[in-house]
Amino acid sequence: MNQKLNQIVITVLDYETTGSVLGYPNEPWQIGLVSLKEGRVDSASLFESFLRVDLDRPFNSHAPGRHALIRKELSESPRPAEIWQQIKSRLTNRSLCAHNVATEKKFVQRMAPMHPFGPWIDTLRLARKAWPDLSSYALEDVILSLDLKSQVEVLLPNRGFHDALYDAVASAVFLEHLLKQPHWQNLTCDAICSL
Numbered sequence: 539m540n541q542k543l544n545q546i547v548i549t550v551l552d553y554e555t556t557g558s559v560l561g562y563p564n565e566p567w568q569i570g571l572v573s574l575k576e577g578r579v580d581s582a583s584l585f586e587s588f589l590r591v592d593l594d595r596p597f598n599s600h601a602p603g604r605h606a607l608i609r610k611e612l613s614e615s616p617r618p619a620e621i622w623q624q625i626k627s628r629l630t631n632r633s634l635c636a637h638n639v640a641t642e643k644k645f646v647q648r649m650a651p652m653h654p655f656g657p658w659i660d661t662l663r664l665a666r667k668a669w670p671d672l673s674s675y676a677l678e679d680v681i682l683s684l685d686l687k688s689q690v691e692v693l694l695p696n697r698g699f700h701d702a703l704y705d706a707v708a709s710a711v712f713l714e715h716l717l718k719q720p721h722w723q724n725l726t727c728d729a730i731c732s733l
Contacts, residue, residue: 540726543717544577548659549628550635550713552705553645554605556591557598566645567591567605567612569621570703571628572710574635577717579710581693585625586703588615602700618649626650633727635659637677637709657731661709661716667733668716681708686715 554568566589573583591597593613597605605612629646630653636642639660646655665672665680672683678699681687690708691697697704716722 540728542724542726543574543633543730544723546633546727548574548633548635548713550574550706550710551629551642551646552636552702552709553641554603554700554702554705555601555641555645556595556605557601559596559598562595565589565591565595566618567615568603568702569618569625569645570701570706571625572703572706573628574710574713577714579693579707579714583628584694584703584707585628587621587624588612589621590615590617604701618645622649629653629655633657633659633731635661635709635713637680637705637712638662657727659713659727659730661712663733664716664730665712668719668722677705677708677712680712684712684715686711689715 549571551569551571553566556565556567558564568588569586571585573580588608588611591612593609634656635658639658643655643658662675665675672680681690689711690704694704694707699705699708
C-alpha cells in the first residue's frame with residue numbers, strides 16, 4: 539500500500555484478554571474498533587463487543603480491566619467467530635493498527651484463519667521513533683505524556699484505559715496526532731509499516 543496514510547481508511551483495534559493461566563490459553567474478553575479516515579478519528583465508526591469467557595475459566599490475577607465485575611455477562615456474550623460477519627469488512631483488505639500489535643494480530647488471525655490481514659501499523663513502535671525520550675511507552679503513559687487524554691475523552695467519556703474501545707480510540711487519537719507532526723504528514727502506509 540503505497541498510498542499516503544491520510545488518504546486511506548485504517549482500522550484501529552484493541553483486545554482485552556484473560557491473561558495467561560497455567561492450563562488455559564489466553565482468551566479475549568472484549569474487542570474495540572475505530573476507524574481513521576483521511577487521517578482523522580471517525581467517531582461514527584466505534585464498535586465494541588464483549589466476548590464469551592466461561593464462568594469457570596480463571597483469569598490471570600494481574601489481567602487489567604473490569605472483567606471481574608461482568609463475569610456473568612461475559613459468559614453470555616458471543617464467541618469471536620459469532621461477531622466475525624459484523625466486523626469482517628473493517629478487518630479485511632484494510633490497514634490495521636494497534637498499540638503493540640502482537641496480541642491483536644494473534645486474535646484476529648484466530649478469528650478468521652483463512653484470511654490475510656494487514657499491513658499492520660504499530661503505534662508502540664511509532665511512539666518510540668517519534669518521541670524517543672518518553673519515560674514509558676505504555677499506551678496510557680504515551681497519551682498522558684502527549685496531553686491527548688482530553689481528546690480521547692471527548693470521543694469516549696466515562697471510560698478508562700484497559701477497556702478495549704477506550705484503548706482503540708486512544709491509539710487512533712495518537713496516530714491522528716502523529717500524522718500532524720512535521721516529517722510524518724506525508725508518509726505512505728508502506729513507509730510507516732517498515733519503521
